[in-house]
Amino acid sequence: MEALQEEKRPAGAIRGFAALLLALGATTLMNGSIFPQFDAIFMFARDISVTCSAVTLLGLGLAAYRMPHMLRHRALVGAAAGCLVVGGAVLAAGLALASPAALVAGASIVAAGRAVATVTTALFVARLTSHQAAVVIAAAYTLQLAASPVAGAVSPAVATVLFLAFPLAALALTARDAGFFFDAACHRPSPSDLSVTRPASFLAPFSALFGCLFLFQVAFGFALRFDEVAGAPRTSLFSAVPLALVALYVVFSRRRFPADGVVQLSALVVMAGFLLSTQPLLAADGPAADVALLNAGNGLFSMAAQMALVAIAARNPLGAITTVAWGNGVSALGSLVGAAAGMIANGATAGNPLLRAAIPAVLLLVFAAYVMVGLKRFTFAGAIDGIEPVTADPTASEAAQTPEEAFAARCETVAAEYALTPREAEVFAMLARGRDRSYIEEALVVSRNTVKAHVKHVYAKLGIHSHQELIDLVEG
Structure with a gap:
């Protein structure tokens, strides 16, 4: 597997960190500054763009699973860059002219380009050593969450430029090295065929890992939209504290990334956040405390999920594109479903203030039930270790x-x-x-x-x- 992890030099880790931070920064700007601009023109534009992103990721994952020979690396990267440039111009025009049609078209095209940049970034990180990947992921997610409160303060014009430039830069940093996985997949039978005789080496599209990603993201999508302010999610600088502690542990311990421990901590933090949102008087600063906990839980889980996807991709390069694309795709779908539920809840609580506490209470019960029952036999470590390694070299004897x-x-x-x-x-x-x-x-x-x-x-x-x-x- 030496060819897989050739980016062992510190420069490779720095490049991976920069690319991942840029990709995450684009998401932060999207939620905190870009989407609120959409609402004044056409509020459903944000949902349509997220749907396009999810569909692109799922389609890419399915194509890599069934027909990897059709995924030409250079053509895909070129198309993604074109989507970001052309879609960005249409999006900017839609915002300037307050045109719903141009806004939806531009946002959707950009979403497709961002989806490819997300995949190439994750694939690049998968080529790092396991410790480098853990440090890169922990540090990038910590800084993203720490910078979230600043996103809403950026001027709309600057935010739009950065939102379009960040994924382009991430794509430029990672496209060449991500080609390793595309080349490996193109010269071997498809994962759908290989998995017939090697089921333990490939994740099925509907595996428990993807189900876990979807359901957790439903809860976080709800937290993103529920009780939002002027179309933007509430943020708190304190959300980054738990992630910073995990990052420090990863940097200095040099042990394996504690994915399951982080997921358990995430679940505990999320449940505490839902509890405080039902009883804000339990906290000294209720509204700030509940959002800090919910966002921290989201960050912790996203960190662990990304590490799991990257680790699985490293163990099986032939199924790496499917794993990364499908994992991010189902996460996007989960966020979309959760956000829709949050919007419905916002409308319900406007007419009945009692539901302001009742809805989070029900979600707390459902989330706790899933963690206790649904995750009883599932572990991230088990999902990673259960993947039997596969060589990416088609000429290996x-x-x-x-x-x-x-x-x-x-x-x-x-x-x-x-x-x-x-x-x-x-x-x-x-x-x-x-x-x-x-x-x-x-x-x-x-x-x-x-x-x-x-x-x-x-x-x-x-x-x-x-x-x-x-x-x-x-x-x-």
Whole structure:
């Protein structure tokens, strides 16, 4: 994996930090300064642009999963830069002329370009060493949150220029090195095909990790819009304190990034924020305290989620684009759903002040239930470690492969030799790894009878009668 982590020099970490901070800074300016300008012209423009960003990310992730050979790196980067330049000009015209049509068109085009810049930035960070990546992510998210209160004070014209320039700069800093992952994916079978015989090496599009990202972002999207002031989210400098503590730990401990510990801290902080929003008199400065906690929880979780996506991308370069794009895409969708709920809640509380406390209380209950039940068996560390490493070099010899890679390659060879269907090959690979029928039933989400039928077909095609014969066939 030396080719993957060639950016071990400090200069690579500095470049990754600058790119990630620029990408995050664009998001901060968007929420604090750009979107409030949209509301005076066409309030739904912000939702449409976020939807375009989510669709672009999900589409990119799906294309990388099914047809990676169609993703030409230079063409994609060129298109993204063009979207930022052309869309930026249309967006600026829409703001200057107060034109809803130009505003929506420009914002949507820019959103597509920003989505690609987000992916290339994450892929660049994935090429750093694990410690460098952890430091870069922790420091960038801390500074982003610390600077959030300043976003609303920037003049609209300056904010618009910076909002367009930041993702362009991030794209310029990371595009070349991100090409490593596009080149690796283009010269190998698609992840959807490889995952048939190597399910443990690829995240399925609807894995538990992506579900976790979506549901957490729903809560944070709600916090972003609920009780907002003049179309801008409330901010507090104190939100960055928990993130700064995590960043200091990461920098000086040199231990593995404590993703699950950060997620647990995030959940605790978010629940405390919802509690204070229902009972503001519990805090010395209720409104400032609840938003500080909610924003801190958002930052902590986003930090851990980004680290998980980057770590998984580093372990499996062939599925890196899908992992990063899909993860950011479902996060954007979650924020969109949460923001819509926040807007509905704002309208409801305007007519009934009692709902000002009741709605956050219900969300607190739902969020706590999800953390206690939904995350009971899920861990970020488990999701990362569960990904079996894959080499990105299509010319690597079997001797240079890890034992797991060699075993998986042998399973692929046997499956092709005996003309197993994709599903049969998947079942065959699990059986070869010693998985029992209950495991296969749960992993494939199929009935017991369906598993029995697949196993029967596999045995018949291979001409064997026992599990030991199957193992002997693979090892032979």
